[in-house]
Amino acid sequence: MDAVTVYGMKASGNCFKVQLVLEQTGRPYRWVEVNSAAGETRTPGYLAKNPNGKVPLLELADGRVLAESNAILCFLAEGSPLLPSDPWQRAQALQWMFFEQYSHEPYIAVARFIMGWLPEDSARRAELPRLRERGYQALDVMERHLAGQPFFVDTGYSVADIALYAYTHEAHRGGFDLASYPAVRGWLTRVEATPGFVPHRY
Amino acid sequence: MDAVTVYGMKASGNCFKVQLVLEQTGRPYRWVEVNSAAGETRTPGYLAKNPNGKVPLLELADGRVLAESNAILCFLAEGSPLLPSDPWQRAQALQWMFFEQYSHEPYIAVARFIMGWLPEDSARRAELPRLRERGYQALDVMERHLAGQPFFVDTGYSVADIALYAYTHEAHRGGFDLASYPAVRGWLTRVEATPGFVPHRY
Numbered sequence: 455m456d457a458v459t460v461y462g463m464k465a466s467g468n469c470f471k472v473q474l475v476l477e478q479t480g481r482p483y484r485w486v487e488v489n490s491a492a493g494e495t496r497t498p499g500y501l502a503k504n505p506n507g508k509v510p511l512l513e514l515a516d517g518r519v520l521a522e523s524n525a526i527l528c529f530l531a532e533g534s535p536l537l538p539s540d541p542w543q544r545a546q547a548l549q550w551m552f553f554e555q556y557s558h559e560p561y562i563a564v565a566r567f568i569m570g571w572l573p574e575d576s577a578r579r580a581e582l583p584r585l586r587e588r589g590y591q592a593l594d595v596m597e598r599h600l601a602g603q604p605f606f607v608d609t610g611y612s613v614a615d616i617a618l619y620a621y622t623h624e625a626h627r628g629g630f631d632l633a634s635y636p637a638v639r640g641w642l643t644r645v646e647a648t649p650g651f652v653p654h655r656y
Numbered sequence: 657m658d659a660v661t662v663y664g665m666k667a668s669g670n671c672f673k674v675q676l677v678l679e680q681t682g683r684p685y686r687w688v689e690v691n692s693a694a695g696e697t698r699t700p701g702y703l704a705k706n707p708n709g710k711v712p713l714l715e716l717a718d719g720r721v722l723a724e725s726n727a728i729l730c731f732l733a734e735g736s737p738l739l740p741s742d743p744w745q746r747a748q749a750l751q752w753m754f755f756e757q758y759s760h761e762p763y764i765a766v767a768r769f770i771m772g773w774l775p776e777d778s779a780r781r782a783e784l785p786r787l788r789e790r791g792y793q794a795l796d797v798m799e800r801h802l803a804g805q806p807f808f809v810d811t812g813y814s815v816a817d818i819a820l821y822a823y824t825h826e827a828h829r830g831g832f833d834l835a836s837y838p839a840v841r842g843w844l845t846r847v848e849a850t851p852g853f854v855p856h857r858y
Contacts (some may be wrong), residue, residue, distance in 0.1 A: 505797045506759060520747055522754035529747035545722055545731035548750075552724035555758045557708060595707045 456515040457482040458530075461503070463490055465656040467563055467620035468523040469510040474616050475530045478650040491571065523620075524551040527613040536616070538609045550606045550614035553595070561589035563621045565628030586629060593635055596622070600637035604644055611648050619645045623654070658717040659684040660732075663705070665692055667858040669765055669822035670725040671712040676818050677732045680852040693773065725822075726753040729815040738818070740811045752808045752816035755797070763791035765823045767830030788831060795837055798824070802839035806846055813850050821847045825856070 460476070460483055462469030476483045488494045488509050495507045504511045504521045512520045512529070520526055528548075531537035538544045565585040568578050596618065599606065606614040623642050625632060632639050645651065662678070662685055664671030678685045690696045690711050697709045706713045706723045714722045714731070722728055730750075733739035740746045767787040770780050798820065801808065808816040825844050827834060834841055847853065 505800050506755060518744070520744075520751055522751045522758075524754050525747050525750035528750055529743060532743045541731060541734045542720070542722075545727050548727035548730055549722055549724045552726050552754070552757055553708060555754055556724075556762075560758075560762070598707050 455481055457484055458515070459484045459486060459513040460510055461486045461488045461500075461513065462510040463488055466490075466509060467566075467624060467654070468559070470654045471523045471616050471620045472510045472512065472526050472530070474619075474652060474654075475527050475536065475613065477652045478536065478616075478648065479530060479534050480650070481530060524555060524613070524617050527551070527616055531613045535609075536611070536613050538607060538612060540609070543607055543609050546607045547612050547614040551617045553592075554614075554617045557595070558589070558592040558618065559621055561585045561592060562625050562628050562630060565589060565630070566621065566624055567628075569629060570627050582629065589625070589628065589630055593622075593625070593630065593632070593638060596641075597635045597637050600641045604641070611645070615641075615645050620654070657683055659686055660717070661686045661688060661715040662712055663688045663690045663702075663715065664712040665690055668692075668711060669768075669826060669856070670761070672856045673725045673818050673822045674712045674714065674728050674732070676821075676854060676856075677729050677738065677815065679854045680738065680818075680850065681732060681736050682852070683732065726757060726815070726819050729753070729818060733815045737811075738813070738815050740809060740814060742811075745809055745811050748809045749814050749816040753819045755794075756816075756819045759797070760791070760794040760820065761823055763787045763794060764827050764830055764832065767791060767832070768823065768826055769830075771831060772829050784831065791827070791830065791832055795824075795827070795832065795834070795840060798843075799837045799839050802843045806843070813847070817843075817847050822856070 458481065460472050462472060462485060464487060490509055494500060495509055501507055503519050506521060508521065510523055510526060512526045520529060528537055538547055565582060568576065568582060572578055605611050606618065619642065622638065660683065662674050664674060664687060666689060692711055696702060697711055703709055705721050708723060710723065712725055712728060714728045722731055730739055740749055767784060770778065770784060774780055807813050808820065821844065824840065
């Protein structure tokens, strides 16, 4: 397989998803660190590659590019056990990935960003109570589902788990306490025990 | 094909997506109107079907359920020209669907909701300037892409267009002016000319 290029920021959970699926599928890749906090995703050169100005971005050897972390996960996992081939199971994986981007990441990842990257007197700390309320709602949905099965899709470990692991394992950095989420904690441990797992280091 | 059941709210653009793909693929369906504004998605009975308490929800004849509008679109379009079979083209469709749920709907649909459903003195009107700024950023990305090709994926009209049409054609209700978005306006017209298109009525 040709090596792919990832434009990503190591500290980002969305970028970590791409790293993890590449490691677990054994695909060769080159990582280009892009510091979005320093404006490097808003330069004319970067915007020419991704007009939405975000990381991660996947670039194939022939120059074609793909944005959106969860679309990248699906593309890179195609043909592997990480992406179910059955249309219904695949739709279940997609359901959880859209849940992640709409009902989980905007609360749990943003709370982590405000607490970990902005100054202690940032006006954005006023957003934290609402982010916590919505983030706990997402964790409630996950807890209920994982109380009944080991991974999000009933075929086993998949891209849906990778998508949801990325910021759930960092939820404490956004001020979330997982003490009353035993099924979620058990699932985090199972994800970390899958073949080829690499921890998120930054 | 067995008929499917859609739990949806007619006024919702996310629910309209499901109606449109069902009409355009010719699949028989039953529509169960659920008024989320009146709390009907938070009842114990509804939460047993969808623990995330949202519409739309697709139910198959055997009782299996699928949430998240864009996951439903992919499932229902499987095997039709609306969902590309090539992995790269399919990933492009997913890219635009994740863009829709993360960078478009939370601004354009929410502005429409605040202006159309909340009282004129609602405190949430304070959110409108930020929603407009972000919504116009999403429209800018769409305009740039559609200046070069007729539909979002280069294979032609797809679920990505259905996903993005749902709230873009209603953007004016959120206070967005499409006058300086000729490529977006041309694309809206092309979507409305596709076989089996039905307008969003509510």
